Amino acid sequence: MSRSGADLALLLLGGYRTLVDAAVVELAARGYDDFRPVHDFVMRAVAAGADTASEVGRRTSVSKQAAAKTIAVLVDRGYVSSEADPADARRKRLRVTERGFDVLRQGEAIFDELREAWGRRIGAAELALLEERLTTLVGDDVVRPDAPGWVARDAG
């Protein structure tokens, strides 16, 4: 039985959604019910040194306006702090808060647990093989910064 190409795409999407939906639910259960996957991307950019909205926009391949909107939400929810930059009056210096780092760490842990659960189901070696094949096919630069909208609207 040769699957159709469309089925393959749906299978991949299904895999992603299965993991992310489970992670969002678990994160909500741990008290972060206002956190979305897209926030994770933006916060990682901030944590990695993008300390202005414009820079976050560039790194996540999104307009600075869109980045500013998302950041406003994150600041509002206490995941990111924003203060005037004494060295450059145009800039607002962004930093991930303690709560922000906490949700990032917990998110990582949840995904690792989910991956382990998958490993128990098909075998760790098989899972590693699957990852290897997928890496071959889609490349190692999955999170490359030239893909606009990549993660938006994926965990409604």
Added chain:
Amino acid sequence: MSRSGADLALLLLGGYRTLVDAAVVELAARGYDDFRPVHDFVMRAVAAGADTASEVGRRTSVSKQAAAKTIAVLVDRGYVSSEADPADARRKRLRVTERGFDVLRQGEAIFDELREAWGRRIGAAELALLEERLTTLVGDDVVRPDAPGWVARDAG
């Protein structure tokens, strides 16, 4: 090197996006530059017998209002036709047009070609194995009708 769980999720998303983006580009090159993945889902529902907006909404797990909006776009672009139902004055009877069936067929063909290209890269047997493992993990009911928003905003 044990990959992180988050990487696995990104790998799956990357796979899906790689296929869908390529398909959207190819479809646009063939003259369907106003077609989005979400339209495919809705049209398949119509083709499968959902001939009213409310029914499409139910089958795609979306409010009837959202379904009606998407259908309005499809009708506007000539992929679906809408006419009064002589048997029930409340209903508008929906049907996929010739142009609609054409885009569905071409979309299928494109995805099949993409899958074959993948098969040439890692081997058909390996690809089949990958699909089998994924099916085990996410289930065969990937396109199940209880997942709202599943495909929206995925090929911006």
Added chain:
DNA sequence: GTCGGTTCGACAACTTGGTTGTCTAAAACT
């Protein structure tokens, strides 16, 4: 055979995560 509930589609207001375009203020070149 009318009356009450259900269904269909329409309309409106709102949400999220994006987009352009315009503008000011501040910094940086030269």
Added chain:
DNA sequence: AGTTTTAGACAACCAAGTTGTCGAACCGAC
């Protein structure tokens, strides 16, 4: 000093969704 670039703030808009409301039409029960 003067021009150009940059950051961020607004505004208007888009796409795909949501809820709520509504009238018209249908259906079933009394």
